[in-house]
Amino acid sequence: MRSQSGRDDNSTAPEPNNQPPFHTVERHPRTGPNRFFAEVYTLAILALLYSHAQTLPHKLSGCALFVVNNTLKTSKSFREEEFPGLDVFICTADPYKEPPIGVVNTALSLMAYDYPTEKISVYVSDDAGSAFTLFAFIEAAKFASYWLPFCRENDIMDRSPHVYFSSVHSTNSDTDKIKEMYESMKAKVENVMNREVSEIYINDDEEREVFNKWKSGFTPQDHPTVIQVLLDSRHNNDITGHFLPNLIYVSRQKSMTSPHHFKAGALNVLLRVSTIMTNAPLILTQDCDMYSNDPTTPLRILCYVYDLAIQPTLGFIQFPQRFQGLNKDTYGYEFKHIIRLHPRGADGLGGAYYFGTGTFFRRRALGDPSACVETGIPELSPDYVVKKHIKSPDVLALAHGVASCNYEIQTQWGSKMGFRYGSLVEDLFTGYQMHSEGWRSIFCDPERAAFLGNAPINLVDALYQWKRWGVGLLEIGLGYSCYIFWTILSIPTTIYAFLPQLALFNGVTVFPKMYEPWFLLHVFLFIGAYGQDFIEYVIEGSSFRKWWSSQRMWMIRNLSSFAFATAECLLKSTGLSSYGFIVTSKVVDDEQYKRYYRGMWEIGVPSTLLVPPTTAAIINLLSFIWGAVLIFSGGRDVGESLVLQMVLAGCIVLNCLPIYEAIALRSDHGKMPTKLPSFQHLSQGLLCCNFHIFQW
Numbered sequence: 270m271r272s273q274s275g276r277d278d279n280s281t282a283p284e285p286n287n288q289p290p291f292h293t294v295e296r297h298p299r300t301g302p303n304r305f306f307a308e309v310y311t312l313a314i315l316a317l318l319y320s321h322a323q324t325l326p327h328k329l330s331g332c333a334l335f336v337v338n339n340t341l342k343t344s345k346s347f348r349e350e351e352f353p354g355l356d357v358f359i360c361t362a363d364p365y366k367e368p369p370i371g372v373v374n375t376a377l378s379l380m381a382y383d384y385p386t387e388k389i390s391v392y393v394s395d396d397a398g399s400a401f402t403l404f405a406f407i408e409a410a411k412f413a414s415y416w417l418p419f420c421r422e423n424d425i426m427d428r429s430p431h432v433y434f435s436s437v438h439s440t441n442s443d444t445d446k447i448k449e450m451y452e453s454m455k456a457k458v459e460n461v462m463n464r465e466v467s468e469i470y471i472n473d474d475e476e477r478e479v480f481n482k483w484k485s486g487f488t489p490q491d492h493p494t495v496i497q498v499l500l501d502s503r504h505n506n507d508i509t510g511h512f513l514p515n516l517i518y519v520s521r522q523k524s525m526t527s528p529h530h531f532k533a534g535a536l537n538v539l540l541r542v543s544t545i546m547t548n549a550p551l552i553l554t555q556d557c558d559m560y561s562n563d564p565t566t567p568l569r570i571l572c573y574v575y576d577l578a579i580q581p582t583l584g585f586i587q588f589p590q591r592f593q594g595l596n597k598d599t600y601g602y603e604f605k606h607i608i609r610l611h612p613r614g615a616d617g618l619g620g621a622y623y624f625g626t627g628t629f630f631r632r633r634a635l636g637d638p639s640a641c642v643e644t645g646i647p648e649l650s651p652d653y654v655v656k657k658h659i660k661s662p663d664v665l666a667l668a669h670g671v672a673s674c675n676y677e678i679q680t681q682w683g684s685k686m687g688f689r690y691g692s693l694v695e696d697l698f699t700g701y702q703m704h705s706e707g708w709r710s711i712f713c714d715p716e717r718a719a720f721l722g723n724a725p726i727n728l729v730d731a732l733y734q735w736k737r738w739g740v741g742l743l744e745i746g747l748g749y750s751c752y753i754f755w756t757i758l759s760i761p762t763t764i765y766a767f768l769p770q771l772a773l774f775n776g777v778t779v780f781p782k783m784y785e786p787w788f789l790l791h792v793f794l795f796i797g798a799y800g801q802d803f804i805e806y807v808i809e810g811s812s813f814r815k816w817w818s819s820q821r822m823w824m825i826r827n828l829s830s831f832a833f834a835t836a837e838c839l840l841k842s843t844g845l846s847s848y849g850f851i852v853t854s855k856v857v858d859d860e861q862y863k864r865y866y867r868g869m870w871e872i873g874v875p876s877t878l879l880v881p882p883t884t885a886a887i888i889n890l891l892s893f894i895w896g897a898v899l900i901f902s903g904g905r906d907v908g909e910s911l912v913l914q915m916v917l918a919g920c921i922v923l924n925c926l927p928i929y930e931a932i933a934l935r936s937d938h939g940k941m942p943t944k945l946p947s948f949q950h951l952s953q954g955l956l957c958c959n960f961h962i963f964q965w
C-alpha cells in the first residue's frame with residue numbers, strides 16, 4: 270500500500286452517536302452453490318483435457334462472494350458544511366456522434382444533484398474542440414439557473430431535462446414554461462449545428478472573443494487550449510438566489526505531433542485543471558451519455574467515504590453502467606454478468622473494476638502530481654487549498670499550461686499517476702493498476718440505477734465497440750481478470766463454428782458417439798455453462814429473451830469483434846497496423862429506433878465485421894441440412910455418431926436466425942447490404958464445401 274501523508278479532506282467523519290452503521294457487508298447467498306459449481310466445472314474441464322478433446326468455449330462466471338449494501342439512514346448525521354467538494358468530469362469527443370444537446374442533458378442532471386451546489390464543479394472535456402459544444406454549454410449555463418431550482422422545488426427524480434420531459438410528468442404553468450425554455454434551448458443548440466456559431470448567436474464581447482479562437486487553422490486534431498468558466502459558484506446565482514455549481518468547458522491543446530492518449534489523456538488534463546481550480550477531494554468520471562438517474566447518489570458515496578475502517582485504502586466507488594430503453598435487448602447490453610454479478614464477486618476480492626463511467630474517485634488515490642520532481646507546481650497537490658478565484662488570470666494561466674499537449678512529456682502521467690495509458694480500455698487498466706498499488710474499490714448497485722446511458726442500436730456500432738474492448742483487453746495482457754480471456758476465446762469459438770460443420774459435410778465424426786462415456790461429459794459442459802448463465806440471468810430478474818440475446822451476442826462477438834481484435838493485435842505486434850479509439854455513436858435515428866424496439870437487427874451498412882458471422886450462418890445452415898440428409902439415409906449409427914455436431918450446428922443456426930432474416934426476408938434500410946464483402950468469402954466457403962462434398 271502506498272503511504273498516505275497529510276490530512277485527508279474526507280477524514281472528518283461525523284461522530285457515530287450510536288447511529289446505525291453507514292453500510293454493512295454481507296456474504297452473497299449464492300456463494301456456496303457458485304463455488305461448488307465452479308469446482309465441479311473445473312474438474313469436468315480437466316477431464317475433457319484429459320480425454321484429449323478440444324477445448325469447449327465456456328463462459329467464465331464469477332463467484333459472487335460478498336455484497337456491500339449501503340444505507341442512507343445515517344445521512345442526517347452529516348452537516349452540509351462538512352460535505353467534501355465534488356469535481357465532476359464529463360468527456361465528449363465528437364459533436365456529430367455525441368450530439369451536444371445530449372452532453373448538456375448529462376451535465377444538467379449532474380449539476381442538479383441533491384448536494385450543496387456550491388461544492389459541485391462540472392468540468393466538460395471536449396476532445397473535438399467543437400465550437401458547437403461550447404455554444405451548447407453557454408446556453409446550458411443560462412438554462413441551469415431555471416432548471417436547478419425547478420428540480421429542487423418540485424423534488425423531481427429525473428434531472429436530465431430530456432428524460433423528464435419525455436416521461437409522464439405533472440403539468441402546470443411552471444412546467445409548461447420550463448419545458449418551453451428547454452425546447453427553445455434545444456432548438457438553438459441543434460440549429461447551430463447546421464451552420465456555424467455566427468454573429469446572430471453571440472451575445473457579448475466576451476463570447477465573441479472566445480469564438481474568435483475558432484477562426485484560422487483550428488481543427489479537432491490541432492488547436493490551442495480553450496478553457497472557459499461558464500458558471501462560477503461564487504458569483505452566479507440561480508433565479509431564486511441559490512448558488513449555482515461551477516461549470517467549466519475545457520478543450521485541451523491538440524497537436525498532430527503529440528500523442529493525446531484518447532479518453533485517458535482527456536481525463537488527466539481535467540485532473541490537473543481541476544486541481545488548480547477547485548481541487549475537490551472527490552471526483553466523478555462520466556461518459557457524455559450517462560446521465561444521473563438518482564439525485565441522491567453523492568450521499569450514498571459519503572457512506573463509504575466516511576467509514577474510517579475502509580477509508581485509508583479506499584480508491585474508488587463504482588456504479589454499474591446501466592442502459593435505458595433496452596426493451597428486447599437485441600444486442601445483449603444488459604450485461605448482467607459483467608456489470609452486476611462479477612463486480613459483486615470482485616467486491617469480495619479487493620474491489621470491483623473501474624468501468625470508465627459512474628465512478629467516484631478519491632483524488633489522492635490518483636496520485637500526487639506536485640510530488641513529481643519535474644513539475645514542482647504546489648498548486649497540483651491533492652492537499653492544496655484553493656483560495657484564488659476560479660477566473661483569476663493566475664489560475665487560468667496555470668490551467669492553460671497544464672492542459673498543453675507537451676505538458677506530460679517526461680512525467681509519470683499515465684504510467685504511475687492519473688488515468689493510465691497503454692490500453693483502449695483505459696478504465697479497466699487504471700483500476701487494475703490502482704488495485705495492484707493496494708487501493709481497493711467498492712461496488713455500489715442500488716435498485717434505482719444511479720446512472721443510465723445509451724447502448725448502440727445498430728449491430729455494426731456494437732461490433733466496433735466490442736472490437737475496441739477486445740483490443741484493449743489484449744493490450745492489458747494476461748494478468749488481470751477473466752475478461753482478458755474473452756478476446757482469446759474467439760479462436761476456439763471460430764474453430765467450433767466451422768470445423769465440426771465442415772467435418773459434417775464429409776460425414777466425419779469429431780465428437781464422441783452417443784453411447785460413449787465422454788459423450789456425457791460434453792453434454793454436461795454444454796448444459797452446465799449455458800444452464801448456469803441462464804439461471805443467474807433469471808434469478809437476477811431478467812427475461813428469457815434477454816438471456817437469449819446475451820448468449821447470441823456472445824457468439825457473434827467472438828466470431829467477429831474479438832476475432833478481428835486478436836488479428837489486429839497480432840498485426841500491431843508485427844508493426845503492420847495501428848489502432849485508435851472509435852467513438853460509439855449516440856445519435857438516435859427514429860426509424861432505426863422503431864426497428865430496434867421491435868427487436869429487429871439493424872445492419873444497413875456494409876462492414877468486414879459482418880463477414881465471419883454471415884459466413885458461419887450459411888455454412889452452419891447448409892451443414893445442418895446436409896447432416897440431416899446423411900442421418901436420414903445412413904440410419905441410427907450415423908445419427909448416433911453425428912448427434913453432437915448436429916446439436917452444435919442447430920444451435921448456431923438458431924442463433925443466426927436474424928442473419929437469415931436480414932439477408933433474405935427484409936426490405937427495410939436495416940437489412941443486410943447486398944454489397945457485403947462476405948459474399949466473395951461466402952462463395953469461397955461454398956466452393957470449399959462443394960469440394961468436400963464431392964470428395965465424399
Ligand SMILES: O=c1ccn([C@@H]2O[C@H](COP(=O)(O)OP(=O)(O)O[C@H]3O[C@H](CO)[C@@H](O)[C@H](O)[C@H]3O)[C@@H](O)[C@H]2O)c(=O)[nH]1
Nearest residue numbers: 360361362396531532535556557624625626693694852853
Ligand atoms: O479520444 C477520446 C475518445 C473518447 N472519449 C470519450 O470517452 C467516452 C467513452 O466513449 P464511447 O465511445 O462512449 O465508448 P464506450 O465503448 O461506450 O465506453 C466504454 O468503454 C470505454 C473504454 O473503451 C470507457 O472509457 C468508457 O467509460 C466505457 O463506457 C465518451 O464520453 C467519449 O466522448 C474522449 O473523451 N476522447
Ligand SMILES: [Mn+2]
Nearest residue numbers: 556558722853
Ligand atoms: Mn459509451
